[in-house]
Amino acid sequence: MSFRTPRPLHPLMLDDVRGAQKMLAGVARVTAMEGSRHLSSLIGAPVHFKCENLQRTGSFKLRGAYVRIAGLRPEQRAAGVVAASAGNHAQGVALASALLGVHATVFMPVGAPLPKVAATREYGADVRLHGSVVDETLAAAEEYARETGAVFIHPFDHPDVIVGQGTVGLEILEQCPEVRTIVVGVGGGGLAAGIGLAVKSLRPDVRVIGVQAEGAAAYPPSLAAGHPVAIESPVTMADGIKVGRPGDVPFALVREYVDEVVTVSEDALSSALLLCLERAKLVVEPAGASPVAALLADPDAFRGRGPVVAVLSGGNVDPLLMQRILRHGMAAAGRYLSLRLKVTDRPGALATLLAVLTVVDANVLDVSHVRTDPRLGLTEAEVELHLETKGPEHCEEVTEALRDAGYTVLG
Numbered sequence: 356m357s358f359r360t361p362r363p364l365h366p367l368m369l370d371d372v373r374g375a376q377k378m379l380a381g382v383a384r385v386t387a388m389e390g391s392r393h394l395s396s397l398i399g400a401p402v403h404f405k406c407e408n409l410q411r412t413g414s415f416k417l418r419g420a421y422v423r424i425a426g427l428r429p430e431q432r433a434a435g436v437v438a439a440s441a442g443n444h445a446q447g448v449a450l451a452s453a454l455l456g457v458h459a460t461v462f463m464p465v466g467a468p469l470p471k472v473a474a475t476r477e478y479g480a481d482v483r484l485h486g487s488v489v490d491e492t493l494a495a496a497e498e499y500a501r502e503t504g505a506v507f508i509h510p511f512d513h514p515d516v517i518v519g520q521g522t523v524g525l526e527i528l529e530q531c532p533e534v535r536t537i538v539v540g541v542g543g544g545g546l547a548a549g550i551g552l553a554v555k556s557l558r559p560d561v562r563v564i565g566v567q568a569e570g571a572a573a574y575p576p577s578l579a580a581g582h583p584v585a586i587e588s589p590v591t592m593a594d595g596i597k598v599g600r601p602g603d604v605p606f607a608l609v610r611e612y613v614d615e616v617v618t619v620s621e622d623a624l625s626s627a628l629l630l631c632l633e634r635a636k637l638v639v640e641p642a643g644a645s646p647v648a649a650l651l652a653d654p655d656a657f658r659g660r661g662p663v664v665a666v667l668s669g670g671n672v673d674p675l676l677m678q679r680i681l682r683h684g685m686a687a688a689g690r691y692l693s694l695r696l697k698v699t700d701r702p703g704a705l706a707t708l709l710a711v712l713t714v715v716d717a718n719v720l721d722v723s724h725v726r727t728d729p730r731l732g733l734t735e736a737e738v739e740l741h742l743e744t745k746g747p748e749h750c751e752e753v754t755e756a757l758r759d760a761g762y763t764v765l766g
């Protein structure tokens with residue numbers, strides 16, 4: 356998606372973030388900092404999770420939305436606010452508006468996950484479904500703002516939003532004063548800009564690393580060009596960072612305060628989400644797991660740079676998407692194995708094959724036969740197996756056991 360709302364660049368300072376922190380006292384939670392033994396062992400230095408997935412509304416977005424709406428003049432509050440979002444920003448604006456007594460209208464795509472739509476309504480917003488993609492939803496929200504006078508609350512391209520998100524950085528320094536590296540997901544750039552501003556103002560020695568999905572990485576070409584550059588049709592499962600163009604305000608801050616922006620694959624995102632669920636017992640959405648993906652994908656880049664804090668920015672993931680992502684993550688981690696075998700087409704052949712798999716402790720998820728392929732002999736059949744395994748080494752063990760038993764493994 357691409358947001359284009361040009362505005363003058365405003366100089367922001369540490370005092371602005373501190374002011375936002377006071378404003379958010381009693382509104383936003385000071386979220387937990389949890390250690391990760393697995394990642395600490397992987398990179399040879401302490402790794403901590405900043406759990407914004409446990410924030411009210413399930414993400415950091417409440418912080419910036421509340422600061423932005425709280426800063427409106429009385430006549431602006433009376434006109435109400437409007438936002439466009441597929442999920443996290445929608446819920447943040449809805450709750451912030453309810454807490455401040457401001458009417459909120461939130462436009463969401465027609466295909467937005469039902470749990471996110473329901474949650475936004477439950478926080479008190481008037482939800483309107485419009486458009487199949489967020490660009491269309493955004494256009495509808497901006498048109499509504501022009502027609503009604505409601506104030507458009509941008510998800511990242513406004514100074515108040517950025518200083519609100521920057522309070523995450525202040526909390527990190529308070530909870531982990533020895534931190535040396537902070538890793539944070541980047542979409543439009545509001546969270547990374549706010550954290551970079553807050554942290555670098557107090558601790559310029561701390562490295563701040565931004566992470567984008569490979570299929571939605573607008574920041575690397577933008578930083579190379581020296582100005583925001585739009586990419587066409589960003590594609591990633593991480594919808595929280597699926598942004599086609601950096602915001603003007605956060606871009607300037609990211610360029611100044613963020614040391615590097617790296618990219619991660621969809622496989623790495625899936626593996627990271629699975630790790631958070633299995634090892635940390637934390638439900639994290641793909642965008643929120645992007646810092647973990649960066650640590651998994653290139654642990655050597657973080658050796659000697661700990662303690663590391665990975666910001667888990669959100670946990671609002673649709674259960675159906677979670678199911679697909681977990682399957683993908685397990686496959687990427689070598690926990691699934693798909694094989695095609697030639698067997699003799701006779702009674703009991705399948706039972707014999709399954710007995711081999713029982714010995715090597717492979718769980719059969721699905722099995723199918725092919726007997727009519729012209730490539731097969733008169734007494735041959737092809738069996739396709741989908742197995743649940745314990746990792747790459749177990750996959751090798753299963754394959755070798757089948758070969759040792761005389762089976763021809765086709766693929």
